[in-house]
Amino acid sequence: MGRYVLRRLVQMVPVFAGATLLIFLMVNVMGDPVAGLCGDRQCDPATAARLRAEFGLDRPVWQQYLTYMGNVFTGDFGTAFNGQKVTELMATAFPVTLRLTIVAVLIEVVVGVTLGVVTGLRRGRPVDTGVLLLTLVVISVPTFVTGLLLQLLLGVEWGWIRPSVSSAAPFGELLLPGLVLASVSLAYVTRLTRTSIAENRRSDYVRTAVAKGLPRRRVVTRHLLRNSLIPVVTFIGADIGFLMGGAIVTERIFNIHGVGFQLYQGILRQNTQTVVGFVTVLVLVFLLCNLVVDLLYAVLDPRIRYA
Amino acid sequence: MPEQPFPPEGAIAGAGPGGAMDLTASEAGTLERHPRDPGADGSPAPPPGPDAPDPAGGRPRSLWSDAWRDLRRNPVFVVSSLIILFLVLISLWPSAIAPGNPLACDLAKAQQGSGPGHPFGYDGQGCDVYTRTVYGARTSVAVGVLATLGVAVLGSVLGALAGFFGGPWDAVLSRVTDIFFAIPVVLGGLVLLSVVTSTSVWPVIGFIVLLGWPQISRIARGAVITAQQHDYVQAARALGASSPRVLLRHIAPNAVAPVIVVSTIALGTYIALEATLSYLGVGLKPPSVSWGIDISAASPYVRNAPHALLWPSGALAVTVLAFIMLGDAVRDALDPKLR
Numbered sequence A: 001m002g003r004y005v006l007r008r009l010v011q012m013v014p015v016f017a018g019a020t021l022l023i024f025l026m027v028n029v030m031g032d033p034v035a036g037l038c039g040d041r042q043c044d045p046a047t048a049a050r051l052r053a054e055f056g057l058d059r060p061v062w063q064q065y066l067t068y069m070g071n072v073f074t075g076d077f078g079t080a081f082n083g084q085k086v087t088e089l090m091a092t093a094f095p096v097t098l099r100l101t102i103v104a105v106l107i108e109v110v111v112g113v114t115l116g117v118v119t120g121l122r123r124g125r126p127v128d129t130g131v132l133l134l135t136l137v138v139i140s141v142p143t144f145v146t147g148l149l150l151q152l153l154l155g156v157e158w159g160w161i162r163p164s165v166s167s168a169a170p171f172g173e174l175l176l177p178g179l180v181l182a183s184v185s186l187a188y189v190t191r192l193t194r195t196s197i198a199e200n201r202r203s204d205y206v207r208t209a210v211a212k213g214l215p216r217r218r219v220v221t222r223h224l225l226r227n228s229l230i231p232v233v234t235f236i237g238a239d240i241g242f243l244m245g246g247a248i249v250t251e252r253i254f255n256i257h258g259v260g261f262q263l264y265q266g267i268l269r270q271n272t273q274t275v276v277g278f279v280t281v282l283v284l285v286f287l288l289c290n291l292v293v294d295l296l297y298a299v300l301d302p303r304i305r306y307a
Numbered sequence B: 001m002p003e004q005p006f007p008p009e010g011a012i013a014g015a016g017p018g019g020a021m022d023l024t025a026s027e028a029g030t031l032e033r034h035p036r037d038p039g040a041d042g043s044p045a046p047p048p049g050p051d052a053p054d055p056a057g058g059r060p061r062s063l064w065s066d067a068w069r070d071l072r073r074n075p076v077f078v079v080s081s082l083i084i085l086f087l088v089l090i091s092l093w094p095s096a097i098a099p100g101n102p103l104a105c106d107l108a109k110a111q112q113g114s115g116p117g118h119p120f121g122y123d124g125q126g127c128d129v130y131t132r133t134v135y136g137a138r139t140s141v142a143v144g145v146l147a148t149l150g151v152a153v154l155g156s157v158l159g160a161l162a163g164f165f166g167g168p169w170d171a172v173l174s175r176v177t178d179i180f181f182a183i184p185v186v187l188g189g190l191v192l193l194s195v196v197t198s199t200s201v202w203p204v205i206g207f208i209v210l211l212g213w214p215q216i217s218r219i220a221r222g223a224v225i226t227a228q229q230h231d232y233v234q235a236a237r238a239l240g241a242s243s244p245r246v247l248l249r250h251i252a253p254n255a256v257a258p259v260i261v262v263s264t265i266a267l268g269t270y271i272a273l274e275a276t277l278s279y280l281g282v283g284l285k286p287p288s289v290s291w292g293i294d295i296s297a298a299s300p301y302v303r304n305a306p307h308a309l310l311w312p313s314g315a316l317a318v319t320v321l322a323f324i325m326l327g328d329a330v331r332d333a334l335d336p337k338l339r
Helices: A002-029 A033-037 A045-055 A061-072 A086-121 A126-140 A143-157 A171-200 A204-211 A216-253 A259-268 A272-300 B008-014 B016-025 B027-036 B063-073 B075-092 B129-165 B167-181 B185-193 B202-228 B231-238 B243-279 B291-301 B306-334
Strands: none
Touching: A002 A061, A002 A272, A002 B167, A002 B185, A061 A272, A086 A126, A086 A171, A086 A216, A086 A259, A086 A272, A126 A171, A126 B306, A143 A171, A143 A216, A143 B243, A143 B291, A143 B306, A171 A216, A204 A216, A216 A259, A216 A272, A216 B185, A259 A272, A259 B185, A272 B185, B063 B075, B063 B306, B075 B129, B075 B306, B129 B167, B129 B202, B129 B243, B129 B291, B129 B306, B167 B202, B185 B202, B185 B243, B202 B243, B231 B243, B243 B291, B243 B306, B291 B306
16 A cells, blocks of 8 residues: 555656646746836846846746756745745635535535436436436536526625625535636536446346345445446545646635636736645645545445555 | 337348348449448448348448447437537537627626627627637537537557557556646646737647646557457457558557547537636637636626626537537447446
């Protein structure tokens, strides 16, 4: 187990380095950060040169990348051009996005798996067809459309909720944004669970469990569900990373000051330090989630052992 | 389950005497049929035997003819292809159903509801929502189709080469794929497209191809590795076929199905992605007409003029739904496991 984790961690290094380098290069293409610093006016050449030297922007890109990564591993994500530490921005933004992601994942797991089990056990019945059509519609409507429509209906027309989230962003206010963020993944979780349950329902161990007289509830939860959850867990694990990165749209609609908001601002203002820093953390989260998923396999399916 | 017109057993039993006569009468007849038989494009010719094509004009039942037979009977496929046909037609000739000019706007009419000749009303700039919704189909369909073509070609070539040759090339490609998977798509789009000032569709298409190919290459690699283990590949190699020939004539036709399925479903998601990027202000830019731009422009005054938001949103949802339904139907038809 320990050796497996170690090997996976070592394998993560090139992917992490490659992904951050790619983002670093992309951001470099984004334009001259010093020009962004001067705002709309043209920079004074002497000032620009001094700023470049100060931020190390006159050195080649690979050197900048190595310096940056060296700093990151000592916990220094640099300073945004307005003088605020990037780590300070992260400290305010990540908890908000984390809460939003938790709400979204909970909705995905509870609603998605329940719907999947219900439809998987009743394959071909009206409930199944109805839910299947509904998931197709949810997958097809882009998140920003779902978000705007629900905000219009629940927030503005019916007044059930506040249309935008306050800066503190407590869990209660994040329910609707969480649902919007989760919507597409929710549909995928439902379909995955449904297929998996329907496949495993005919397997030998389920027949054995039924034959030895176990109550139906126990057969479904202990035998069928546990074995059917492996593809679902894979999906949700990979999804956590996507949810945090994809929250840009949801956070923009509901005016949530999380990671997506900071990234959007950073990109608009050409604030390279902010963008690279946040993306680095997001990539790390994505890779770690995938590792945790692989370890969870062993918990769900005792046949899987990591040497 | 509707009865199949030419079940294999039925063909043998029913056309027994006729089929045998046909074979003995002239083997040249069966050979002659080959050049114009579209089923013989890559699959090995069927052995002349009891299940050779019957004289009624049936073809050897390949995966493709089976799939086509299934598809024609599937209402989901029929409905979605009709919608897509309609979308393609109005993207080619939008003026056929929308005589107005999408860029002709009159601020005096801003946010007005529907009136005669303008069934969907006006948006915040006083442009006709109906005309803009019709013209918006063109960019969405163009981005979706072109990006999918690009992704499918680039992804399947790189994936197939990695799966076929293996070794260090495969290892490098797999790691590169991992790297691309680790970058959130919307984020990459914001960073890369925020510098682009061009108003054409090409930067968006280029971006989707850049971040989309790893998905297809992973699928193609897996399909090629699976197909490679089959006996007919071994046989072709034993007969001295060159690597390009084995790859193109024997492996590719048998590995292309999953690529087609994933590409069709991806087409719908690419259309949604273009709209999302346009909504965020980095995809297409005015004066391009795009549903994403219109939805983004309509969202601030949605309380006063919800119709300006609802019509393009509805059009976008129906379009994406049609392509995803098509992909679903194609997958059901091409996946023999689900039969």
